[in-house]
Amino acid sequence: SAVISQKPSRDICQRGTSLTIQCQVDSQVTMMFWYRQQPGQSLTLIATANQGSEATYESGFVIDKFPISRPNLTFSTLTVSNMSPEDSSIYLCSVAGAVGQPQHFGDGTRLSIL
């Protein structure tokens, strides 16, 4: 299975700043996703990162707040913009071979906003 590296693993940020999270995969993958998770709770899909085009966002998430890039089949970034304490969460990147196939996850980025 694919090996997924997420950076940073954790960060503490000031209110109003932005942070970019990187997701690097060791092989080309078709599908890449970004999730948000509160500790001990389930995952909420933020968006599907599309290679060479705009990401597809789920209800409640917008591009201005969570801009996503995917320049190729092995790399994606998620930016959390103009952060507030409500953005404190774990952000996870995942990949899949195709729609509906099982996913493989990175270890996540634990983000705290002061």
Next chain:
Amino acid sequence: TQLLEQSPQFLSIQEGENLTVYCNSSSVFSSLQWYRQEPGEGPVLLVTVVTGGEVKKLKRLTFQFGDARKDSSLHITAAQPGDTGLYLCAGGIQFYFGTGTSLTVIP
């Protein structure tokens, strides 16, 4: 939205006990996956069930897909502390995740 409700939400048991976790929905799924997540890590795939009524075994873990493909269960026999974690079911084209079951196995 295809909701996947898991029960129980929290479970704390003694080592050696058996347990069952349920994943229920009003929607039909072509397949369901079960994942386990440990603190500080991403979820790890345990199994995928595809056929209605299917039963899969992974050592002490038994997974079953409902006949109507709307529900699934995970049974753990003789639980061990290493089974501690967050168990998540997932399904659907949009990768909906269940509400999660946090399991703690006490030595």
